[in-house]
């Protein structure tokens with residue numbers, strides 16, 4: 001399958017934010033890898049993604065932060081407003097970098113910094129087995145190809161960055177993520193002559209609905225809407241125009257400027273997503289790596305978007321994983337003399353270090369996000385109250401609390 005002489009140490013399944021960030025981290029460490037993606041091309045659809053200070057630190061380690069910053073403006077304050085109570089809270093972002101970027105820009109910048117031939121499209125992994133001779137994983141693709149260690153090259157590590165329905169997570173014994181009875185609807189609104197929303201991330205809510213609006217640059221804003229309570233199934237709603245009309249209808253009691261913003265949104269950017277999550281206890285109780293296979297990004301810790309941290313944490317994963325692997329992989333000169341057994345031990349040590357380092361961090365994020373999702377996803381006041389109490393006791397009441405984290409040097 002690989003061209004003769006090509007030397008693969010690492011295969012990444014999935015070319016989303018995490019797969020690309022991990023590949024770039026490894027590339028910066030001069031470790032070659034191959035990213036297998038089931039789609040026919042780079043998935044650049046979707047609207048905006050908020051990146052908080054922790055995500056920017058990780059992007060700077062990958063040496064793409066500076067380029068990505070040119071595509072967005074910095075948020076200077078977060079304004080939270082409660083409509084019924086006519087209450088407003090302001091969080092200054094003077095020491096905390098927050099920006100909303102187009103998902104497309106993030107994906108393209110990560111991908112464009114990878115060496116040629118790192119990405120292979122139309123390559124869906126359908127099963128994973130173990131080579132009895134080497135104990136390395138064997139990957140089976142939908143078109144009948146088998147990718148195995150020492151056959152065409154040295155395939156030693158398989159990193160599952162394959163998102164929500166991860167086949168790598170399944171082969172590690174994790175059960176499928178769950179869903180909250182809730183959704184997020186989002187899109188972009190262009191303002192060709194410039195908008196008047198300044199540099200504020202505006203979050204406004206009443207007891208039924210939550211709306212967020214954040215500028216990407218002077219002429220584009222990203223917005224999202226989510227219900228504050230369990231909501232009927234909207235599976236029939238597929239047409240972007242109907243989705244937009246539905247959003248406008250829901251916003252009746254909101255200020256006219258946000259209604260006008262949604263009305264003027266770009267239909268091609270509108271998306272409606274149901275909220276999936278891996279419960280924190282699955283992260284606590286399951287093996288997130290085994291042998292030379294490991295999970296990263298949503299495949300490991302898919303969480304509701306309430307904190308805007310799923311993507312940021314996926315970039316952190318990429319940095320930490322690349323660092324741990326590079327610390328343990330043999331130098332080129334050692335490769336020919338090192339035994340399979342020793343190679344195995346070194347890889348296992350690297351993956352064990354990575355999981356140890358990431359576990360607490362992602363359990364914290366996913367627990368916080370799970371509690372918020374449970375508050376909006378249940379109609380039981382007892383459950384709501386219990387979740388609020390745990391939130392108040394264990395987590396800071398600030399939209400910026402998780403961004404004060406540094407995943408360290410690459």
Ligand SMILES: Cc1cc2nc3c(=O)[nH]c(=O)nc-3n(C[C@H](O)[C@H](O)[C@H](O)COP(=O)(O)OP(=O)(O)OC[C@H]3O[C@@H](n4cnc5c(N)ncnc54)[C@H](O)[C@@H]3O)c2cc1C
Pocket residue numbers: 013014015016017018019036037038039043048049050051123124125126161162163164165166167184186273296297298299304305308309310311312313314
């Ligand atoms: C509504 C919403 C809003 C969000 N907002 C934010 C935000 O503001 N900030 C933030 O940080 N995060 C946010 N997130 C979370 C963030 O989008 C995700 O955490 C992030 O995209 C995960 O990236 P990933 O690469 O792990 O997974 P994915 O993006 O799902 O990528 C997985 C890739 O693997 C491929 N793949 C899957 N199976 C296979 C297979 N068997 N073989 C080969 N390829 C395969 C897929 O095609 C895909 O390209 C939000 C999420 C949602 C749903």
